[in-house]
Amino acid sequence: xxxxxxxxxxxxxxxxxxxxxxxxxxxxxxxxxxxxxxxxxxxxxxxxxxxxxxxxxxxxxxxxxxxxxxxxxxxxxxxxxxxxxxxxxxxxxxxxxxxxxxxxxxxxxxxxxxxxxxxxxxxxxxxxxxxxxxxxxxxxxxxxxxxxxxxxxxxxxxxxxxxxxxxxxxxxxxxxxxxxxxxxxxxxxxxxxxxxxxxxxxxxxxxxxxxxxxxxxxxxxxxxxxxxxxxxxxxxxxxxxxxxxxxxxxxxxxxxxxxxx
Numbered sequence: 001x002x003x004x005x006x007x008x009x010x011x012x013x014x015x016x017x018x019x020x021x022x023x024x025x026x027x028x029x030x031x032x033x034x035x036x037x038x039x040x041x042x043x044x045x046x047x048x049x050x051x052x053x054x055x056x057x058x059x060x061x062x063x064x065x066x067x068x069x070x071x072x073x074x075x076x077x078x079x080x081x082x083x084x085x086x087x088x089x090x091x092x093x094x095x096x097x098x099x100x101x102x103x104x105x106x107x108x109x110x111x112x113x114x115x116x117x118x119x120x121x122x123x124x125x126x127x128x129x130x131x132x133x134x135x136x137x138x139x140x141x142x143x144x145x146x147x148x149x150x151x152x153x154x155x156x157x158x159x160x161x162x163x164x165x166x167x168x169x170x171x172x173x174x175x176x177x178x179x180x181x182x183x184x185x186x187x188x189x190x191x192x193x194x195x196x197x198x199x200x201x202x203x204x205x206x207x208x209x210x211x212x213x214x215x216x217x218x219x220x221x222x223x224x225x226x227x228x229x230x231x232x233x234x235x236x237x238x239x240x241x242x243x244x245x246x247x248x249x250x251x252x253x254x255x256x257x258x259x260x261x
Contacts, residue, residue, distance in 0.1 A: 003056075013040050017104075018043070023165065027154070032232060048064050051161055081104040081106075110232070195209050
């Protein structure tokens with residue numbers, strides 16, 4: 001099954017693929033598209049069960065990774081490839097790279113949980129069935145949006161995405177999210193990887209960064225000061241600068257950039 005995606009920038013330029021987080025869709029990258037489309041070809045899919053792919057109610061990490069792999073192979077044309085993912089999208093990158101260790105040149109893994117939480121798994125379906133009526137409650141959605149730093153002008157898009165997602169999709173997404181761990185083949189990935197986390201994120205997220213860095217010598221970790229879960233929303237200019245500087249440093253093999261973490 002193919003997934004909906006949008007393209008921006010010069011189609012002959014190096015490729016950047018953006019993978020959004022759970023509960024939103026490709027629009028979350030608008031600030032990044034505006035910045036990077038000047039020099040890159042930007043590819044922005046809606047993940048399965050999200051946005052304009054919401055009719056596909058089933059979600060699995062491996063299936064989503066396979067669909068993104070297929071999309072990259074369709075459009076890449078042997079170009080230099082960078083992939084950037086937030087939260088659920090970042091987990092998909094870890095899965096994708098483990099399945100295809102040589103597919104992309106650089107990856108930004110931003111707020112990826114890689115420590116399974118089995119004790120929570122059995123409560124996901126009952127909790128979602130009990131609380132799902134709250135999803136259509138705008139006040140509840142505004143509280144949720146605030147925790148992700150979603151700006152007020154983007155709330156309507158966030159609210160519509162939340163209402164569009166089926167109960168079954170939400171259960172599948174959360175189950176996969178809380179069950180995810182670093183695949184065995186991740187240690188073979190040769191891609192240059194930047195692993196980001198906000199210093200106000202939960203301890204599990206920070207520990208996940210350490211796990212990823214320890215699992216592969218090509219991972220460089222960076223903690224961003226005074227930010228929680230959602231750096232690209234909270235401070236898009238800073239996020240763009242971090243990514244741009246890292247891309248420049250990785251092109252020149254300059255490791256000094258990482259001392260800023």
